Amino acid sequence: MTDGRLSALRDLMARKGWDAVLVSGSDPHASEYVAPRWKQVEWLSGFTGEGCAVVTADHAGIWTDTRYFILAGQQLPGTGFELHKTRVPEQVLVPQWLAAKFKDDSPVIAVDGLCTDVTTVSDILKACKDARIANVPDLLDEIRDDRPPIPSSPIMTLGEEQTGWSRTMKIGWLRRWLAERGLGAMLVSALDEIAWMLNVRGSDISYNPVVMSYLLVTAEEVSWYVTKGDGRLDDETQDSFYELRADGVKICPYADIEIALSDIADDENTGKLFIDPSSLNYSLYYILKNSRLGAGMQEDGNGARGIIPGKSPIALRKAVKNELEIRGMREAHLEDGLAMEEFLYWLEKSLGEWDEESRARRNIYDSMMYEDTEAVPLTEARAAAKLHELRSRIPGFRGESFETISAYGPGAALPHYVTPEEDSPELKPRGLYLVDSGGQYLFGTTDITRTVPLGPCEPLECEDYTLVLRGHIQLAMAIFPQGTAGCQIDALAREPLWKSKRSFGHGTGHGVGCYLNVHEGPQDIRQNFNRQPLLPGMITSDEPGIYREGKWGVRHENLLLCKNAGKNDFGQWLEFEPLTLCHFDTSILVTSLMEKDEIEWLNAYNARVYDELSPRLPKEIAEWLKEKTRPV
Amino acid sequence: MTDGRLSALRDLMARKGWDAVLVSGSDPHASEYVAPRWKQVEWLSGFTGEGCAVVTADHAGIWTDTRYFILAGQQLPGTGFELHKTRVPEQVLVPQWLAAKFKDDSPVIAVDGLCTDVTTVSDILKACKDARIANVPDLLDEIRDDRPPIPSSPIMTLGEEQTGWSRTMKIGWLRRWLAERGLGAMLVSALDEIAWMLNVRGSDISYNPVVMSYLLVTAEEVSWYVTKGDGRLDDETQDSFYELRADGVKICPYADIEIALSDIADDENTGKLFIDPSSLNYSLYYILKNSRLGAGMQEDGNGARGIIPGKSPIALRKAVKNELEIRGMREAHLEDGLAMEEFLYWLEKSLGEWDEESRARRNIYDSMMYEDTEAVPLTEARAAAKLHELRSRIPGFRGESFETISAYGPGAALPHYVTPEEDSPELKPRGLYLVDSGGQYLFGTTDITRTVPLGPCEPLECEDYTLVLRGHIQLAMAIFPQGTAGCQIDALAREPLWKSKRSFGHGTGHGVGCYLNVHEGPQDIRQNFNRQPLLPGMITSDEPGIYREGKWGVRHENLLLCKNAGKNDFGQWLEFEPLTLCHFDTSILVTSLMEKDEIEWLNAYNARVYDELSPRLPKEIAEWLKEKTRPV
Numbered sequence A, B: 001m002t003d004g005r006l007s008a009l010r011d012l013m014a015r016k017g018w019d020a021v022l023v024s025g026s027d028p029h030a031s032e033y034v035a036p037r038w039k040q041v042e043w044l045s046g047f048t049g050e051g052c053a054v055v056t057a058d059h060a061g062i063w064t065d066t067r068y069f070i071l072a073g074q075q076l077p078g079t080g081f082e083l084h085k086t087r088v089p090e091q092v093l094v095p096q097w098l099a100a101k102f103k104d105d106s107p108v109i110a111v112d113g114l115c116t117d118v119t120t121v122s123d124i125l126k127a128c129k130d131a132r133i134a135n136v137p138d139l140l141d142e143i144r145d146d147r148p149p150i151p152s153s154p155i156m157t158l159g160e161e162q163t164g165w166s167r168t169m170k171i172g173w174l175r176r177w178l179a180e181r182g183l184g185a186m187l188v189s190a191l192d193e194i195a196w197m198l199n200v201r202g203s204d205i206s207y208n209p210v211v212m213s214y215l216l217v218t219a220e221e222v223s224w225y226v227t228k229g230d231g232r233l234d235d236e237t238q239d240s241f242y243e244l245r246a247d248g249v250k251i252c253p254y255a256d257i258e259i260a261l262s263d264i265a266d267d268e269n270t271g272k273l274f275i276d277p278s279s280l281n282y283s284l285y286y287i288l289k290n291s292r293l294g295a296g297m298q299e300d301g302n303g304a305r306g307i308i309p310g311k312s313p314i315a316l317r318k319a320v321k322n323e324l325e326i327r328g329m330r331e332a333h334l335e336d337g338l339a340m341e342e343f344l345y346w347l348e349k350s351l352g353e354w355d356e357e358s359r360a361r362r363n364i365y366d367s368m369m370y371e372d373t374e375a376v377p378l379t380e381a382r383a384a385a386k387l388h389e390l391r392s393r394i395p396g397f398r399g400e401s402f403e404t405i406s407a408y409g410p411g412a413a414l415p416h417y418v419t420p421e422e423d424s425p426e427l428k429p430r431g432l433y434l435v436d437s438g439g440q441y442l443f444g445t446t447d448i449t450r451t452v453p454l455g456p457c458e459p460l461e462c463e464d465y466t467l468v469l470r471g472h473i474q475l476a477m478a479i480f481p482q483g484t485a486g487c488q489i490d491a492l493a494r495e496p497l498w499k500s501k502r503s504f505g506h507g508t509g510h511g512v513g514c515y516l517n518v519h520e521g522p523q524d525i526r527q528n529f530n531r532q533p534l535l536p537g538m539i540t541s542d543e544p545g546i547y548r549e550g551k552w553g554v555r556h557e558n559l560l561l562c563k564n565a566g567k568n569d570f571g572q573w574l575e576f577e578p579l580t581l582c583h584f585d586t587s588i589l590v591t592s593l594m595e596k597d598e599i600e601w602l603n604a605y606n607a608r609v610y611d612e613l614s615p616r617l618p619k620e621i622a623e624w625l626k627e628k629t630r631p632v
Helices: A005-016 A040-045 A066-075 A094-101 A118-127 A139-143 A167-180 A191-198 A235-246 A254-266 A282-289 A313-319 A323-353 A364-370 A380-392 A409-413 A459-476 A490-498 A596-616 A619-628 B005-016 B040-045 B066-075 B094-101 B118-127 B139-143 B167-180 B191-198 B235-246 B254-266 B282-289 B313-319 B323-353 B364-370 B380-392 B409-413 B459-476 B490-498 B596-616 B619-628
Strands: A020-023 A052-056 A060-065 A082-086 A108-111 A132-135 A183-188 A213-218 A222-226 A249-253 A272-275 A307-309 A397-400 A405-408 A432-437 A439-441 A448-453 A479-481 A509-511 A520-525 A539-542 A545-548 A552-555 A558-568 A571-578 B020-023 B052-056 B060-065 B082-086 B108-111 B132-135 B183-188 B213-218 B222-226 B249-253 B272-275 B307-309 B397-400 B405-408 B432-437 B439-441 B448-453 B479-481 B509-511 B520-525 B539-542 B545-548 B552-555 B558-568 B571-578
Touching: A005 A020, A005 A040, A005 A052, A005 A139, A020 A040, A020 A094, A020 A139, A040 A052, A040 A060, A040 A139, A052 A094, A060 A066, A066 A082, A094 A118, A108 A118, A118 A132, A118 A282, A132 A282, A167 A183, A167 A191, A167 A213, A167 A313, A183 A191, A191 A213, A191 A313, A213 A254, A222 A254, A235 A249, A249 A254, A254 A282, A313 A520, A323 A380, A323 A439, A323 A448, A323 A558, A323 A596, A323 A619, A380 A397, A380 A405, A380 A432, A405 A409, A409 A432, A409 A545, A409 A552, A432 A552, A448 A459, A448 A552, A459 A490, A459 A539, A459 A545, A459 A552, A459 A558, A459 A571, A459 A596, A479 B490, A490 B479, A490 B490, A520 A539, A596 A619, B005 B020, B005 B040, B005 B052, B005 B139, B020 B040, B020 B094, B020 B139, B040 B052, B040 B060, B040 B139, B052 B094, B060 B066, B066 B082, B094 B118, B108 B118, B118 B132, B118 B282, B132 B282, B167 B183, B167 B191, B167 B213, B167 B313, B183 B191, B191 B213, B191 B313, B213 B254, B222 B254, B235 B249, B249 B254, B254 B282, B313 B520, B323 B380, B323 B439, B323 B448, B323 B558, B323 B596, B323 B619, B380 B397, B380 B405, B380 B432, B405 B409, B409 B432, B409 B545, B409 B552, B432 B552, B448 B459, B448 B552, B459 B490, B459 B539, B459 B545, B459 B552, B459 B558, B459 B571, B459 B596, B520 B539, B596 B619
Parallel strands: A020 A108, A060 A082, A108 A132, A183 A272, A222 A249, A272 A307, B020 B108, B060 B082, B108 B132, B183 B272, B222 B249, B272 B307
Antiparallel strands: A020 A052, A052 A060, A183 A213, A213 A222, A397 A439, A405 A432, A432 A448, A479 A571, A509 A520, A509 A539, A539 A558, A545 A552, A558 A571, B020 B052, B052 B060, B183 B213, B213 B222, B397 B439, B405 B432, B432 B448, B479 B571, B509 B520, B509 B539, B539 B558, B545 B552, B558 B571
């Protein structure tokens, strides 16, 4: 499918005199998930995981982390691309690899300046001091003509009753923040920060309810540079635009950001312009560098007279949820938990009725409950579709918060497995099934993983299941002093696994937005030296796992709300409260491996799930849940 | 005692036009412990903890960390100095404080360039962009005339049978390391690195067996710039010098380093000169900056054509002990453990014979055992002296590895308590006594803390005792993947304390040298984002604590050797082995608070202590130890 693309790129490189090309896999806003137009690593190499590609005359590599090693092992052979592992001790990152590759040369490294952020380029130039960067917007367009357009989905606005803070409050806060630091203006380039600032949502990117746009805030003006298109300005959306204009937001064409930025950075009256190099693309950096304010700007964004680089304050402000957002997140988790329990009930009953000897037999329970009359085998894809159907009945449901991982057996051994639509593996009444999914609701975002036995499990499966749950519980039970960063408590989730010499190669927890991106910073819980302390109001996932290639995978995930836990002689204390409401299966638990306080936590959590969900569940499911949440 | 010194300094500042003076508290080699000549913070302020002082026209401050808050609270009132807390979330470090203080000014900040390292100055200039540094070697000499001289204690050399690696092997290794990186020479300025490189030891600094010196290694020459003095070149030492010369080490006067460095940095044939800015003092930096190779060097050491700043490779190489060093460390811990057990036995028996009603009564046991005929009360100082006496009987004993903390009750609440010689508090047969001490032996270095009940304890004391031991054991039991840094497992030692909302304000573990500094890098186990992975062969302390001001303190400390723990599908695993051999008292343990595996670890450890020590202990102490190590 990608045949010929690599050689076409190399032909282009030879014509242009480029020694290396970096394809970033991101979009002009350094987004994690991107619209189809920017899935350029996939277009070039066929690799569908997250990562970037570097191509030279004699080497083509994909740099990706532990989550995608197995996927890369499946997708890369025969493509001409080799896997470069990251987040492993022996990692050689792109800048260092390029530096070693072109040790005594002064290579020309071409990047798609629109899709490569300033920090990435700066890291390369720090390592390869003699390299020259060729800034080529839409670089791959020279060898492709099938590229999808810039998305422009309908836009909606959210009211203060949903967001807690109105957009005028948020703009006022940002202006104060800038003024306190002697700054005159800020370019906001991260899409979730813009959505949060303006209380707008869209669906320009799958799963992330954001709007392709830039936001320019000065002491006098707020200008929103946003794509327009069919349906983007329909009747409903018109209202949104009126509302934004009424709040003083000037709506401008997306493409005009380049001229506007050039104008503002040439205007001595602007004062100092604040930018975040981690989400600013290199093409816009180039415009700034050639402006009056940007004179003297170095590759890392520092050194300019009138442009100040730094960490956007919006990310942290957004991560600390206010009371209304927390209320919305609680509601989302209650609704989502009801759908999850209905799903797990359906799964168990369907499997009970379905066995290998009678594949053709009608799935009696399913047809009875949901008037599905067609008899089809129970596959990973069908389970995912059922879960989608249950979630989509919830008022305010806006779609999944990421692609559902519905994985049985070996599939679950891939932390970021993609459930195939066609020839989807069939679920059998034995072993473990893993479902990692989440919903976007008008009032919140969810992200939950449950691993459940579909029948008898091997002793090692039961052990893995238990140890991962112990890790999950240890982190969920943590009490820690104010000022503690996620990487300083990450080991709590890993220790029960480590003791048995098992581990997992991904982070333990990521921040989660409120009806926004399911992955957000600045906090996380992983082995990464991120200094951001966990703060009351932050919501972070807790998702340890164990993966055995070709066999099975276990992951248990709740979202945790960080809360104050009182003060004493030793200082201020923090703790977590699980937001997720869905029982953990206890049937294959090896309780002899568990600590007493872990079992107590588990029983209390399952009891809380039953208490909160059962009044709103159909009677037979409530009864089933009562059995499932019986104390161990 | 320090009266008038602060105002004399301010008079000097006014005359010189200095807006601020930084007194670093370190020596020309960025040593942690310093000879009396460089205890300048103490001379100026009376504060005896570790920290630095900053004086301006209207403010005088001491910056120190959590370990010394209580001490500072006792020593600073009335001195004119205020406490600035570091290692707390709200800390404002010196550079940021100076930046805020002189916000719109261009201050002149004077430093004693000999005693201030390049990194410290560079951090100040990064924060205070408009500041100017006045480089004033021996700055305080202008207002003092009683300054102790540069030390020059006798020097000894160690053979290959003690160090595992001969000095010619080490020099060969360093030269290869330099050559592989295209470097021509290295200035070694950290004293423990020089002692390790040359296999020399001295006693220029209390507790740290190092020699005041610099080492300059080029492809052709090894030049050692070392102080000379009475007794430094006696007969015995002559041999050492001959031995060094025979291995090609050129011995030069200490003060000649300035000329030598100037010469070498002006010589185009030198090639690139490697320096470590974290131990290079600012005065030497100044010489380098004004040399041919140093042209263009910035304040952080970067930017010069021919001088390359970086982390010295010696620290890491030294931290990973070889087999002979590990054997020596084991021997040191066996001998040290015997002394510790004799001490604890003596303590218990002495207290049994000693009560408040009969202060004048002879201490029967003591006089019987050790022919101490004088009856004196049992004080903190006397206990420390007894422990010293027991250690000093060990062949190869060279002195303590740091000042013994012998602390009863409230004294133990100060993590870095200094046991007073006069009016030393008396030990009573109730509550907790803490002793943190270590020995320097020709074959190794020890560092051990035991907290023991001298009689009945309050329930909260017993709880604190138990929780700290749980923290100690959790870290000691840890199994973790290769590549893990200390800060990534630090929480394991804290979690049992955190669960009860208790904590401690110091690091959990520091690296320990082999007959070298009791504190060494590059690894540690603390909440500090130090990326250095723990490696097999590294020796690190494990010393959690709980401190209750005015009441008591608990700390339990062993040294742990990091070892390989096998490989499996999940990767390479590491674990710890305790080197320290001395039982943990179980009499006040609240076992109901402990996990099963913690109790198993404790019983196994105490059994091992008995097995290894009892054959070499006097019969009555061996029998006593058998009781003490009975399983719980």
